[in-house]
Amino acid sequence: MRKVYVLGAGATKYGKLPLTGRELLAQASLDAIHDAGIDASHIEGAFVANAFGMIEKQGHPGPLLMTALGIPDKPATTIEAACASGGAAFREAYINVAAGVADVYLASGVEKITQVDTVTATGYFSYGSDYFCEGGNGASFPGLYATMARAHMQRYGTTEEQLAQVAVKNHDNAALNPKAHLPKRITVEDVMKSLYVAHPLKLYDACPFSDGASAVIVASEEVARRLGKADVQVLGSGRAGSIASLPDRGDMTSIPAARIAGKQAFQQAGLNPGDIDFAEVHDCFTIAELVATEDLGFFKPGEGGKATEQGVTARDGALPINPSGGLKAKGHPVGATGLGQIAEVVWQLRGQAGQRQVPDPEVALTHNVGATGGSCAVHILRRMR
Amino acid sequence: MRKVYVLGAGATKYGKLPLTGRELLAQASLDAIHDAGIDASHIEGAFVANAFGMIEKQGHPGPLLMTALGIPDKPATTIEAACASGGAAFREAYINVAAGVADVYLASGVEKITQVDTVTATGYFSYGSDYFCEGGNGASFPGLYATMARAHMQRYGTTEEQLAQVAVKNHDNAALNPKAHLPKRITVEDVMKSLYVAHPLKLYDACPFSDGASAVIVASEEVARRLGKADVQVLGSGRAGSIASLPDRGDMTSIPAARIAGKQAFQQAGLNPGDIDFAEVHDCFTIAELVATEDLGFFKPGEGGKATEQGVTARDGALPINPSGGLKAKGHPVGATGLGQIAEVVWQLRGQAGQRQVPDPEVALTHNVGATGGSCAVHILRRMR
Numbered sequence: 034m035r036k037v038y039v040l041g042a043g044a045t046k047y048g049k050l051p052l053t054g055r056e057l058l059a060q061a062s063l064d065a066i067h068d069a070g071i072d073a074s075h076i077e078g079a080f081v082a083n084a085f086g087m088i089e090k091q092g093h094p095g096p097l098l099m100t101a102l103g104i105p106d107k108p109a110t111t112i113e114a115a116c117a118s119g120g121a122a123f124r125e126a127y128i129n130v131a132a133g134v135a136d137v138y139l140a141s142g143v144e145k146i147t148q149v150d151t152v153t154a155t156g157y158f159s160y161g162s163d164y165f166c167e168g169g170n171g172a173s174f175p176g177l178y179a180t181m182a183r184a185h186m187q188r189y190g191t192t193e194e195q196l197a198q199v200a201v202k203n204h205d206n207a208a209l210n211p212k213a214h215l216p217k218r219i220t221v222e223d224v225m226k227s228l229y230v231a232h233p234l235k236l237y238d239a240c241p242f243s244d245g246a247s248a249v250i251v252a253s254e255e256v257a258r259r260l261g262k263a264d265v266q267v268l269g270s271g272r273a274g275s276i277a278s279l280p281d282r283g284d285m286t287s288i289p290a291a292r293i294a295g296k297q298a299f300q301q302a303g304l305n306p307g308d309i310d311f312a313e314v315h316d317c318f319t320i321a322e323l324v325a326t327e328d329l330g331f332f333k334p335g336e337g338g339k340a341t342e343q344g345v346t347a348r349d350g351a352l353p354i355n356p357s358g359g360l361k362a363k364g365h366p367v368g369a370t371g372l373g374q375i376a377e378v379v380w381q382l383r384g385q386a387g388q389r390q391v392p393d394p395e396v397a398l399t400h401n402v403g404a405t406g407g408s409c410a411v412h413i414l415r416r417m418r
Numbered sequence: 419m420r421k422v423y424v425l426g427a428g429a430t431k432y433g434k435l436p437l438t439g440r441e442l443l444a445q446a447s448l449d450a451i452h453d454a455g456i457d458a459s460h461i462e463g464a465f466v467a468n469a470f471g472m473i474e475k476q477g478h479p480g481p482l483l484m485t486a487l488g489i490p491d492k493p494a495t496t497i498e499a500a501c502a503s504g505g506a507a508f509r510e511a512y513i514n515v516a517a518g519v520a521d522v523y524l525a526s527g528v529e530k531i532t533q534v535d536t537v538t539a540t541g542y543f544s545y546g547s548d549y550f551c552e553g554g555n556g557a558s559f560p561g562l563y564a565t566m567a568r569a570h571m572q573r574y575g576t577t578e579e580q581l582a583q584v585a586v587k588n589h590d591n592a593a594l595n596p597k598a599h600l601p602k603r604i605t606v607e608d609v610m611k612s613l614y615v616a617h618p619l620k621l622y623d624a625c626p627f628s629d630g631a632s633a634v635i636v637a638s639e640e641v642a643r644r645l646g647k648a649d650v651q652v653l654g655s656g657r658a659g660s661i662a663s664l665p666d667r668g669d670m671t672s673i674p675a676a677r678i679a680g681k682q683a684f685q686q687a688g689l690n691p692g693d694i695d696f697a698e699v700h701d702c703f704t705i706a707e708l709v710a711t712e713d714l715g716f717f718k719p720g721e722g723g724k725a726t727e728q729g730v731t732a733r734d735g736a737l738p739i740n741p742s743g744g745l746k747a748k749g750h751p752v753g754a755t756g757l758g759q760i761a762e763v764v765w766q767l768r769g770q771a772g773q774r775q776v777p778d779p780e781v782a783l784t785h786n787v788g789a790t791g792g793s794c795a796v797h798i799l800r801r802m803r
Contacts, residue, residue, distance in 0.1 A: 034518055055550070078657070087472045090553065092545035093500040096662035096792030106678055108657040108793065110506045113496035115478040121495045125510060132517030133419055160477035165440070168475065272463070272493040277481035293491055407481030408493065 034131040038257035039265040039414065040250040041069025042376035047214040047245035047364030054089050054145035054246075059101035061246035061369070062141045065376075066102070069250045070260060073102040076250065077135035079109040080125050082118035082142030082368035085157050086111075089145055098141060115161030116317065118142060119247065119371025120401030120410030124270050126251050127412075136256045140375075141248035142368035154242045158367075161404040163278035174317070175239060177279050177405050179231035182320035184285040186233065189335030191323065193233050197224035198341045199319035200237050200361055206348055207358025209389035214243045214364030238319040243364030247373035265379050268304070268396070269413035271297030275406040286335075288406030291328035295400070298411040299330075302396075306330035309413070310394035311353040311381065313374035315402040316361045322346075325400050326354060329411070353391045356381060371401035371410060382416040419516040423642035424650040424799065425635040426454025427761035432599040432630035432749030439474050439530035439631075444486035446631035446754070447526045450761075451487070454635045455645060458487040461635070462520035464494040465510050467503035467527030467753035470542050471496075474530055483526060500546030501702060503527060504632065504756025505786030505795030509655050511636050512797075521641045525760075526633035527753035539627045543752075546789040548663035559702065560624060562664050562790050564616035567705035569670040571618065574720030576708065578618050582609035583726045584704035585622050585746055591733055592743025594774035599628045599749030623704040628749030632758035650767050653689070653781070654798035656682030660791040671720075673791030676713035680785070683796040684715075687781075691715035694798070695779035696738040696766065698759035700787040701746045707731075710785050711739060714796070738776045741766060756786035756795060767801040 043064025045057050052060070058081065066073050081095045091097065095109025112122040119142040126140035146154050155175070159168030167177060185191045201221055207213035224237040257263035271294035276282050282289070299305060306329060314329070316322035323337030331352055332340045340346055346354035357363045357377040360370060378397040380386045399412045428449025430442050437445070443466065451458050466480045476482065480494025497507040504527040511525040531539050540560070544553030552562065570576045586606055592598035609622040642648035656679035661667050667674070684690060691714060699714070701707035708722030716737055717725045725731055731739035742748045742762040745755060763782040765771045784797045 053550075084477065087545060090545045090549040092469065092498070092542075092549075093547070093662070093789055093792055095499060096659045096789070097548060099659050100661050100663075100666075105661040106658055106674060108506075108659050108675075108679075109499075110510070110657075110793070111496075111498035113477070113498065114480060114494075121493075125495070128517050128519055129513060132513050132519075134513055134517075157477075160472060160475045162478070163482060164475040164477075165438075272495075273491055274481045274484050274493050276485050276490040277478070278485075281485075289491060290493075294493075404478055404481070407478055408495070 035133060036254040037127050037130045037251050037267045038254060038263050039379050040252045040257060040262045041065045042249045042379040043068055044212055044247040044373055044376050045245050046212045047243040047366055049147040050244040054091060054143050055094065055097045057145060057246035058094060058098050058141055058143040061248040062098060062102060062139060065248035065250050073104050075137045076104060076107060076139045077137055078107050079139040079141055080112045080122040081109055082112050082122035082372060084113055084115060084118050084367040085144060085146055088149060114408035115403030116367050117371060117401045117403030117408040117410050118368045123249060123372055123375050123412060124272050124410055127267050127270055130251050130253055136253045139248060139250050140372055142372040143246035144366035144368045145244050146242050147244050151242060166278040175231040175234060178318040178320055179234045180279065181285045182233050185320060188286050191338040194221060195338030195342050196238055196319040197221045199322045200224050202347055203316060203355050203359040203361040206356050206389055207362030210358050210363055213358045213362055214241050215362045234318055240317050240360040240365040243366040245364060245366035245369045247369040247376050249372050249375045264416060264418055265382050266415050266417050267412060268415045269298035269302030271295060271411040273409055277407045279405045287328055288324060290406045290409035291325060291400060291402060294409045294411040295329045298413045302413040304413060308396055309398045310396050311356055311391045312398040312400060313355055313357060313377050314400040316355060316359040317365060322354060329400060348389060348391060356389050356391050374399040374401060378414050382414060420518060421639040422512050422515045422636050422652045423639060423648050424764050425637045425642060425647045426450045427634045427764040428453055429597055429632040429758055429761050430630050431597045432628040432751055434532040435629040439476060439528050440482045442530060442631035443479060443483050443526055443528040446633040447483060447487060447524060450633035450635050458489050460522045461489060461492060461524045462522055463492050464524040464526060465497045465507040466494055467497050467507035467757060469498055469500060469503050469752040470529060470531055473534060499793035500788030501752050502756060502786045502788030502793040502795050503753045508634060508757055508760050508797060509657055509795055512652050512655055515636050515638055521638045524633060524635050525757055527757040528631035529751035529753045530629050531627050532629050536627060551663040560616040560619060563703040563705055564619045565664065566670045567618050570705060573671050576723040579606060580723030580727050581623055581704040582606045584707045585609050587732055588701060588740050588744040588746040591741050591774055592747030595743050595748055598743045598747055599626050600747045619703055625702050625745040625750040628751040630749060630751035630754045632754040632761050634757050634760045649801060649803050650764050651800050651802050652797060653800050654683035654687030656680060656796040658794055662792045664790045672713055673709060673794065675791045675794035676710060676785060676787060679794045679796040680714045683798045687798040689798060693781055694783045695781050696741055696776045697783040697785060698740055698742060698762050699785040701740060701744040702750060707739060714785060733774060733776060741774050741776050759784040759786060763799050767799060
């Protein structure tokens with residue numbers, strides 16, 4: 034396995050956007066190509082993360098992207114793992130370069146979903162669940178994550194106010210992110226007064242449905258050094274699964290796939306949770322961020338809420354979580370989400386994150402979950418100079 | 419890059435089947451596990467090829483499969499490249515093992531589509547086209563492949579009778595394949611009398627819509643040798659693309675992605691087209707088989723029809739093409755198709771193909787196309803003892 038570096042990253046703004054999926058995909062990819070300082074012709078292939086292409090009736094986005102980039106002969110394969118599609122796509126691009134199959138690979142993700150109403154969108158999202166056991170019986174993701182929240186509250190005493198504080202923190206960060214879908218500050222009171230969507234989760238505990246695209250280009254060490262871009266290295270990649278149906282798992286306060294993928298990534302990187310300077314984690318609902326920070330070993334089980342309350346995970350805290358604003362406030366264009374996490378990490382490690390910059394980070398982690406944890410991808414990246 | 423062997427292969431019957439996609443996927447995978455002589459727990463991860471999961475509202479089949487196999491912690495990522503999804507999934511499983519990420523990997527593909535009528539199914543298939551330019555304007559795949567057939571006829575004098583002979587040959591082979599969707603012999607007259615679906619292509623020039631699943635397990639050389647299963651090696655893997663929209667390409671008598679992917683696979687294997695003993699190629703329509711055999715260098719451009727007419731590609735000919743019956747008569751359960759091609763090659767190379775056995779083959783090729791060639795995957799496998 035060869036060393037792999039991130040050459041460049043790009044992203045569109047997330048939100049309700051007046052562009053098609055193929056346009057967004059091309060825009061983020063061209064952004065990443067520009068950031069990498071390469072010509073598109075150097076890209077040897079791509080993975081495209083996209084979960085709901087059927088909404089636009091475009092089920093084969095790879096060749097559309099490569100044609101738009103002027104490199105139609107290069108292969109592009111769609112990767113899906115529900116909401117972890119982006120992280121899974123990044124992993125396979127990393128593996129292709131690490132294996133020596135290619136020197137330069139693109140991972141690009143997109144979603145275009147805001148043209149359908151939120152009930153329809155919630156229905157499409159539920160295809161990521163075990164639909165026979167869950168979605169088809171009315172258990173869509175707000176309900177499933179609410180079940181996890183309830184279990185966490187009962188076992189550990191986590192409070193609705195602590196969940197609200199996750200939302201407040203991530204909105205604070207998003208307010209400094211020009212690409213965020215919901216760049217507005219909110220208060221704990223705003224969250225507490227918002228309508229319950231699935232008790233104990235309220236509207237402001239949930240991420241929005243977003244359009245958007247993000248893209249990352251990875252390269253071998255030799256290519257990265259030649260281009261003077263060997264500044265962010267991929268140190269670890271973890272990928273695991275869990276029993277698809279949440280009710281069929283023993284414990285609903287933790288996601289096994291996240292624990293396993295996290296351990297894999299830490300082991301490969303030769304690092305521990307204490308070595309991480311900040312992380313972008315999968316906060317599709319506020320409870321998901323607490324569970325993530327516990328599953329990854331940042332906090333003991335049940336202590337994520339307290340850590341948030343104490344400001345540990347704030348941008349100026351000991352361990353900033355989701356300085357981008359996270360899925361909660363930056364937005365969640367499904368296929369783009371995991372790649373947007375990588376892009377944020379790259380920009381933060383380079384010191385290019387503008388007003389939301391975390392002070393001088395060296396090592397960062399991304400955590401991308403599909404469904405209630407049927408899939409999880411964890412990556413650790415390090416600034417090398 | 420390490421050497422990679424196929425440990426085992428499995429498949430359900432193809433056809434209109436009374437099982438769900440998840441059941442078919444598990445059945446083929448268990449079949450492959452049994453054939454490999456391993457325990458499911460040895461599998462370190464999977465790629466699942468599946469293009470139309472939205473029909474069953476199951477968009478995240480990986481965890482369903484791994485849960486069914488009793489290994490829910492292992493990662494499973496969905497791979498799509500329209501009708502080349504299976505070949506693309508096999509390639510990434512191969513790369514994961516070649517890279518040393520894993521020693522044993524599963525690639526499993528499935529489609530469950532016969533519950534919708536053929537007009538609806540044709541519509542879903544057209545999502546694999548450039549829908550904005552093609553499908554959305556009424557250019558579904560019968561029409562697009564008919565355009566290719568017309569161009570081939572005009573340039574090379576290929577005849578409707580030659581196309582019909584492809585169908586007759588593949589039905590002859592399928593009649594000896596207990597897993598085929600359409601295991602019945604037909605005549606050139608049957609084809610010529612069948613209704614035009616898109617002139618010059620008739621109903622019998624087209625493959626059916628099939629349900630079904632196929633699965634392949636690959637492993638490192640060390641594992642394969644330890645299990646006494648180092649008998650079929652993956653010698654070459656090619657993967658390329660073409661401009662998505664057929665009308666935007668200069669030449670409609672050839673698929674650039676197939677030529678490029680073929681060259682890549684031959685180069686990696688250190689072989690030439692003349693070294694191939696038989697091939698499974700992507701004959702979604704009869705014209706596609708002719709174009710495939712020319713793109714891969716088996717015959718000169720325009721000579722595929724004549725070769726078929728002369729019996730060169732028959733099961734007892736100099737270069738058997740689609741001894742399984744091909745997509746045309748064995749069937750085309752999209753996600754399963756490319757993996758079913760690999761399974762057929764494995765069984766043929768081992769001498770386990772029963773009545774349709776090709777005499778003592780040593781080297782074989784698979785060719786799996788997505789859409790009209792937006793994606794193509796080519797693999798070369800060799801019997802090693």
